[in-house]
Amino acid sequence: KNQVEQSPQSLIILEGKNCTLQCNYTVSPFSNLRWYKQDTGRGPVSLTIMTFSENTKSNGRYTATLDADTKQSSLHITASQLSDSASYICVVSPSWGYSTLTFGKGTMLLVSP
């Protein structure tokens, strides 16, 4: 069964600090892995999308890594800001001609002043 597991479930950090969120997946075959940021009550916004051949992708203060061999990904947030408080969702897409995505349950990040 295709699964995406994220850790930690929730995280509190002080403003200005860095943090790393983890994602492990068992989706096979594998096409791409995405990290989304979702503010409470809003739709998810894409941060990064990586195919199996990519190891790292950055978007401003967000850097995602992917190890397709171990089926692990991480999202590193640098110099956190209060506006980074949100749920971060890891989403994996199979390489079928079919668009069902497998969503992780997300990590709820709270950046405290």
Next chain:
Amino acid sequence: DTEVTQTPKHLVMGMTNKKSLKCEQHMGHRAMYWYKQKAKKPPELMFVYSYEKLSINESVPSRFSPECPNSSLLNLHLHALQPEDSALYLCASSPTSGGNNEQFFGPGTRLTVL
């Protein structure tokens, strides 16, 4: 225009009401999706439209009825809903329905069924 818009933002309805949720995109995408998201849970796929035709229905109850009038618009008609249907309803679009396409999400409609 690189966004997906949804109306209304909030909707409160009784169990006997009929209402509709609307979604619009002008990115030329030919695949559009409805998701349901309960609090603190990931989105769950409901329907997929590809080239204005319903291609996936994830065993959604018939009280939810999707409609795709044209390539830019997607509606979700609601009738005789239950309180447990209260959730955030998200619309998304992608260039095509292939698994390597990025999906762009709208802001959602917060639905409350009384």
